[in-house]
Amino acid sequence: MTPALEITMNSASFSKRGELTTTTILLGMAVLAWTLTVYQSHTMTCGMCSGMSVACPMCMGTGKPLFISLLLFLGMWATMMAAMMLPSLTPMVLLFRRIAHQRRSGGQTWVGTWVFTCGYLTSWVLLGFAAFAITRLVQWGLGAIPGISRYNETVAGLTLIVAGIYQLSPFKESCLRHCQTPLHFVLHGWREGSWGALRMGTSHGFYCIGCCWGLMIVLFAVGLMNLGWMAALTLVMSLEKMSQRGKLIGHVAGLFLLAAGLLLAFKTGSLHGLVWQL
DSSP states (O other), X not given: OOHHHHHHHHHHHHHHHHHHHHHHHHHHHHHHHHHHHHHHHHHOTTSTTSSSOSOOTTTTTTTSOHHHHHHHHHHHHHHHHHHHHHXXXXXXXXXXXXXXXXXXXXXXXXXXXXXXXXHHHHHHHHHHHHHHHHHHHHHHHXXXXXXXXXXXXXXXXXXXXHHHHHHTSHHHHHHHHHHHOTHHHHHHSOOOHHHHHHXXXXXXXXXXXXXXXXXXXXXXXXXXXXXXXXXXXXXXXXXXXXXXXXXXXXXXXXXXXXXXXHHHHTGGGHHHHHHHHO
């Protein structure tokens, strides 16, 4: 065996072992995040986080200083996002690792996939600030508008309608294409060093948010810690990105949400009552 062939075989063996290790770590993190999420859902005894309610005053830290409430919410949010998004992120991380490995063979600096993954999760944590603001706004509305809580199902229905419409929109399709075929992004948007990998992960995360936010707002309608819906949405988002029929799956999900939202919003004239209440 020539030295060059031996080096090539060793490199291929290293790459396969590394990919298996990376996959195991990412899926292990997802399992851990799901375990913590299940634990969180069972410790929230008020029941509002798993029902048809946008915000849970007890679980979101009402009565505590705003900063503490924000930290508690972001911790819960980050755990949920890791549980739901890491499975579908795995192929992208493996692609990043392959390109980084090839570039290291050419003399470039090696960057660990964990940096890219941290950048990706950072984008979702940033979205958590907006999610926290929404929960606070809803809590304010529940206290400021008498009787508004009677229309929880109507508001939930309108939320599902928005989610369904977005699932069928061109912008959703554009972001989904990026998530399905990220090779162009990796090759043409490559940035050297750890800071560059962090920026790449964050950028990819924002594309992923563009792809998935319509589905994520469903949780504000059915309960942020609704485990059944979390599992269903995780499956849909993973199939959208990883299946050859991802676009069709997204459209089917959109039509389902649209139909469910219409049924809820127009149930027994509740939408008309909500308009008059406001």
